[in-house]
Amino acid sequence: MFLSVTDPYNLSTPSSTASSPISTNTSSSFKQSSNFFLGADDASTPNHSRDSSPSRSPYFPEPELNDPYARKNRTNPATSTKDIAPRFQFSIRSGSSSSLRSLKNDSDNESGSHKRPHLARSSSSFMELKRFFKPGKRSSKSSKSSKSNLSSSSKSTTPFAEDGFKKYGKIGHVLGSGAGGSVRIMKSNTDNRMFAIKEFRAKYPTESQREYSKKVTAEFCIGSTLHHPNIIETLDIIQDHGRYHEVMEYCPYDFFAVVMSGKMSKGEIACTLKQILNGVTYLHDMGLAHRDLKLDNCVVTKDGIVKIIDFGSASVFRYPFESEIVKATGVVGSDPYLAPEVLSQSLYDPQPVDIWSIAVIFACMSLRRFPWKVPKASDNSFALFSAKPTKEEELSYHAPNPTHEKIVFKGPWKLLRLLPPESRTIIGRMLDLDPETRATTEEIWEDDWIKSMSMCTLKDGQLIKSGDHDHTTVEDDQAHLEAYKK
Structure with missing residues (x-):
């Protein structure tokens, strides 16, 4: 099992951490005091993700010059029913309602749902650690559907759903739950393969059925x-009694638990960073940005292959045959991993946002703590990181300090001095405050330090293991104890 309370497939809304380093003091489940920081069944894992490792740069259709149908050359769609030509306005025979009126009502419902304020995020670092404390027993309530409910089209079980679960096996215990739904484990009756079944949340009262279906299937x-190899394999979607279920491959280890153990070696950290970068490069080459990269959104196989999960916040920034970058909007992600432009700009390129988050993940693996709580001037750690030191201050950082006088570091050196020397150049560029000059994936892969890393991967369905390190495997319910064994 790779999570205890919260789901590593990140079902809940992103939460912030309130302190850095991350620590916890009390728990009703464990009597001993915890004093640690966030850290820098072989047969049960199905081998169905892919047969070979694809190219890191998949084919993406290039735009044509002077294409009259290009996104930038299209006229904006009508935003009001008054702008729609009469010949395109239809009505049904009943006369009591019209498709146009229904469309307007759906539009009103959707616009109303968008007015919901951004869900508040917790300000306590304990929320980041609650996954490691055993959940209380959840009472299950069985409800019997009435005949009227069974006859309802929105509640009926489709033929696809009837045999949808049967072909995957028997549903097991709950792995985790949150505001976005819950995840159960499923074991095949024929070959004992394991699957993760994600049941999406129920429809909000303020959502239209169309909006809800669009969100949960996106x-x-x-x-x-x-x-x-570094992206979780999504296998199927099943609709059952008005609820949607997503079938995914099952990975037994939670990356957050591995980092929390504090047992990752230098070679393992480098391999993990390169694997995450490999997966993100693939996403960007597909025209997709994740926007919520963090420790919680990675899982690990028994062979040490890291997989990125949770594409609920993903954004398409480039469409096939288009060259224009589609800007993203909204505050999406968890506070410590957010790029500063997400909070300061209404529209932003989501690619540099992912690059920033990767650098923060590396800092977490190396330092076993967050470099800051949130990338705002109100956060003292980030304020010092973003401050520009004077020339005298820069010289003092590298000068001998025989009196051991405490030095307040300003600028990127405040963080970079704590990281491995060989990583400072490229990590510093990945944490550039200006997204326009921040390192791109192409520039990162050309860095000498990145090139020198060895990385475990899959090729033709076989594990290609690096020989200079082993991968840590920690059950998430034991991660809080592993920190004491160092």
Whole structure:
């Protein structure tokens, strides 16, 4: 099992951490005091993700010059029913309602749902650690559907759903749950393969049925098109009694738990960074940005292959045959991993946002703590990181300090001095405050330090293991104890 309370497939809304380093003091489940920081069944894992490792740069259709149908050359769609030509306005025979009126009502419902304020995020670092404490027993309530409910089209079980679960096996215990739904484990009756079944949340009262269906199926539509060793494999979607279920491959280890153990070696950290970069490069080459990269959104196989999960916040920034970058909007992600432009700009390129998050993940692996709580001037750690030191201050950082006087570091050196020397150049560029000059994936792969890393991967369905390190495997319910064994 690779999570205990919260789901590593990140079902809940992103939460922030309130302190850095991350620590916890009390728990009703564990009597001993915890004093640690966030850290820098072989047969049960199905081998169905892919048969070979695809190219890191998949084919993406290039735009044509002077294309009259290009996105930038299209006229804006009508935003009001008054702008629609009469010949395109239709009505049904009943006369009591019209498709145009229904369309307007749906539009009103959708616009109303968008007015919901951004879900508040927790300000406590304990929320990041609650996954490691055993959940209380959840009472299950069985409800019997009435005949009227069974006859309802929105509640009926489709033929696809009737045999949908049967072909995957028997549904097991709950792995985790949150605001976005819950995840159960499923074991095949024939070959004992394991699957993760994600049941999406119920429809909000303020959502229209169309809006709800679009939201809960969007993640499947994106995930099912992605096939890469470092991307979770999305296998199927099942609709049952008005609820949607997503079938994914099962990975036994939670990356957050591995980092929390503090047992990752230098070679393992480098391999993990390169694997995450490999997966993100594949996404960007497909015209897709993740926008919520963090420790919680990675899982690990028994062979040490890291897989990126949760595409509920993903954004398409480039469409086939188009060259224009589509800007993203909204505050999406968890506070410590956010790029500063997400909070300061209404529209932003989501590619540099992912690059920033990767650098923060590396800092977490190396330092076993967050470099800051949130990338705002109100956060003292980030304020010092973003400050520009004077020339005298820069010289003092590298000068001998025989009196051991405490030095307040300003600028990127505040963080970079704590990281491995060989990583400072490229990590510094990945944490450039200006997204326009921040390192791109192409520039990162050309860095000498990145090139020198060895990386475990899959080729033709076989594990190609690097020989200079082993991968840590920690059950998430034991991660809080592993920190004491160092």
